[in-house]
Amino acid sequence: MTTTTSQTAATQLIDVQGTSFAYREFGAPSTIPLVFLHHLTATLDDWDPAVLDGVAAKRRVIIFDNRGVGRSGGVTPDSVAAMARDAAAFLDAKGLKQVDLFGYSLGGFVAQRLAVTRPALVRRLILAGTGPAGGEGISNVGATLTEAMQKGTAQGKHPKSFLFFSPTSSSQRAGQEFLTRLAARKQDLDTPASNETIQAQVKAIAAWGSPSNAREVDLGAIQQPALVVNGNHDIMVPTSNSIALFEKLANAQLCLYPDSGHGALFQYSPEFVEQVARFLD
Amino acid sequence: MTTTTSQTAATQLIDVQGTSFAYREFGAPSTIPLVFLHHLTATLDDWDPAVLDGVAAKRRVIIFDNRGVGRSGGVTPDSVAAMARDAAAFLDAKGLKQVDLFGYSLGGFVAQRLAVTRPALVRRLILAGTGPAGGEGISNVGATLTEAMQKGTAQGKHPKSFLFFSPTSSSQRAGQEFLTRLAARKQDLDTPASNETIQAQVKAIAAWGSPSNAREVDLGAIQQPALVVNGNHDIMVPTSNSIALFEKLANAQLCLYPDSGHGALFQYSPEFVEQVARFLD
Numbered sequence: 001m002t003t004t005t006s007q008t009a010a011t012q013l014i015d016v017q018g019t020s021f022a023y024r025e026f027g028a029p030s031t032i033p034l035v036f037l038h039h040l041t042a043t044l045d046d047w048d049p050a051v052l053d054g055v056a057a058k059r060r061v062i063i064f065d066n067r068g069v070g071r072s073g074g075v076t077p078d079s080v081a082a083m084a085r086d087a088a089a090f091l092d093a094k095g096l097k098q099v100d101l102f103g104y105s106l107g108g109f110v111a112q113r114l115a116v117t118r119p120a121l122v123r124r125l126i127l128a129g130t131g132p133a134g135g136e137g138i139s140n141v142g143a144t145l146t147e148a149m150q151k152g153t154a155q156g157k158h159p160k161s162f163l164f165f166s167p168t169s170s171s172q173r174a175g176q177e178f179l180t181r182l183a184a185r186k187q188d189l190d191t192p193a194s195n196e197t198i199q200a201q202v203k204a205i206a207a208w209g210s211p212s213n214a215r216e217v218d219l220g221a222i223q224q225p226a227l228v229v230n231g232n233h234d235i236m237v238p239t240s241n242s243i244a245l246f247e248k249l250a251n252a253q254l255c256l257y258p259d260s261g262h263g264a265l266f267q268y269s270p271e272f273v274e275q276v277a278r279f280l281d
Numbered sequence: 282m283t284t285t286t287s288q289t290a291a292t293q294l295i296d297v298q299g300t301s302f303a304y305r306e307f308g309a310p311s312t313i314p315l316v317f318l319h320h321l322t323a324t325l326d327d328w329d330p331a332v333l334d335g336v337a338a339k340r341r342v343i344i345f346d347n348r349g350v351g352r353s354g355g356v357t358p359d360s361v362a363a364m365a366r367d368a369a370a371f372l373d374a375k376g377l378k379q380v381d382l383f384g385y386s387l388g389g390f391v392a393q394r395l396a397v398t399r400p401a402l403v404r405r406l407i408l409a410g411t412g413p414a415g416g417e418g419i420s421n422v423g424a425t426l427t428e429a430m431q432k433g434t435a436q437g438k439h440p441k442s443f444l445f446f447s448p449t450s451s452s453q454r455a456g457q458e459f460l461t462r463l464a465a466r467k468q469d470l471d472t473p474a475s476n477e478t479i480q481a482q483v484k485a486i487a488a489w490g491s492p493s494n495a496r497e498v499d500l501g502a503i504q505q506p507a508l509v510v511n512g513n514h515d516i517m518v519p520t521s522n523s524i525a526l527f528e529k530l531a532n533a534q535l536c537l538y539p540d541s542g543h544g545a546l547f548q549y550s551p552e553f554v555e556q557v558a559r560f561l562d
Contacts (some may be wrong), residue, residue, distance in 0.1 A: 121317060254537040
């Protein structure tokens with residue numbers, strides 16, 4: 001029995017083909033862990049503790065910084081394909097033969113790519129706030145991010161208030177609660193993503209979303225069961241992309257929440273945790 | 282404490298403006314009951330005990346035959362508007378000031394109509410296998426029903442095997458389990474719906490689905506929280522209608538299940554019961 005939580009789990013390092021990758025691991029023992037694939041700008045400290053610890057009550061959870069991100073070494077690549085190779089190399093270095101993947105936003109692109117390039121490694125997929133290659137509006141992410149950062153500065157708010165939550169008072173309140181939860185960890189914090197990393201990620205997302213790139217991942221080739229989740233009004237990866245994933249994947253469940261955006265999984269963390277538990281059981 | 286279940290609840294009669302309506306009532310005590318609005322051809326014996334008793338573990342459940350259906354008296358009207366008036370009259374006769382409504386298929390049309398004509402009566406809406414007025418493909422229901430009955434006769438299967446479940450072996454197996462559950466009640470059974478009732482219902486559904494009828498219910502006027510549920514391949518009320526409900530309702534959660542059709546709520550009854558409990562809490 002362990003009392004380690006997302007708050008207390010130490011940041012660990014592992015050698016991945018000569019590069020040091022940072023990760024944290026915690027939760028109930030389970031043969032197959034749930035591995036989280038992070039979003040644009042994110043580090044280990046950007047996952048909602050309500051989601052992490054909710055899920056970790058029933059299974060082992062692994063979060064990690066992909067190449068060039070946070071405390072991981074190396075240079076962040078500018079393509080989803082390379083990010084998926086790096087993620088697979090990390091999982092191989094950890095000695096994991098099969099995992100469940102939880103891909104959020106950019107991490108959802110990486111998850112789709114891994115599901116087709118390393119099918120034996122991936123048992124199930126959770127795809128939150130994400131969309132298919134060539135999906136509607138995905139390439140606009142650079143402009144959306146810049147605008148949110150400018151609004152955040154002007155209004156004294158965190159950019160995620162605009163990027164992850166709806167403008168309604170209820171969604172904005174949920175956003176404040178989310179940001180408070182994120183700030184609870186005080187020690188052994190990760191290093192923020194560098195500008196170079198963010199620029200490479202934006203380039204990778206723009207390329208993923210390019211209409212000419214629609215064949216990068218053949219969704220019809222993904223046989224793993226998938227749980228697709230989003231808010232009803234996502235301005236980063238428009239909600240229509242979640243519907244498209246549901247319609248094109250062979251075995252997908254779709255859940256869309258009201259009064260919410262890209263961060264619906266954080267706004268509705270109790271419901272989301274319950275869904276994840278049932279889906280992975 | 283009561284040990285009454287969907288299997289043992291007696292069929293009761295109540296006078297509704299001079300007409301006798303049949304109903305059953307059971308479940309845990311709760312101030313606000315969940316009232317089920319039935320589908321085309323259905324009587325009291327067509328609700329899945331797995332759903333009824335799953336929901337009834339936490340709240341009072343009421344199922345009833347609308348006018349002209351099963352053991353209820355009177356003549357089934359041929360419009361959703363009239364069915365909604367009859368349902369409201371039943372709820373008034375029962376002395377209920379506020380209810381949660383669970384509308385399945387045709388019952389979902391009635392639920393939408395009630396939500397706008399009697400807003401104070403309706404706290405929350407569960408809309409399964411249903412769609413908006415004027416919705417895609419809804420008017421074809423007569424032909425779909427006839428074809429399924431012919432296939433059922435030819436193949437020695439219940440028409441619901443085709444109407445409610447996908448052709449996959451897994452969905453068909455779930456359909457058999459559903460039919461077995463329905464057959465568990467042996468006593469105090471309801472009277473099957475008459476041909477006149479079914480014809481009136483088909484006419485009402487065709488009129489509801491007519492593109493010229495798209496304004497019968499203004500979805501933007503529905504303020505009640507709604508849970509919208511369906512399978513990924515519904516041939517009775519095409520799944521696109523569930524997406525349309527989600528997009529047009531002010532406060533809706535959407536959940537679509539894989540490998541399933543119109544009867545997804547029966548195929549995934551444990552998941553569905555859990556969702557209903559959380560949504561209504």
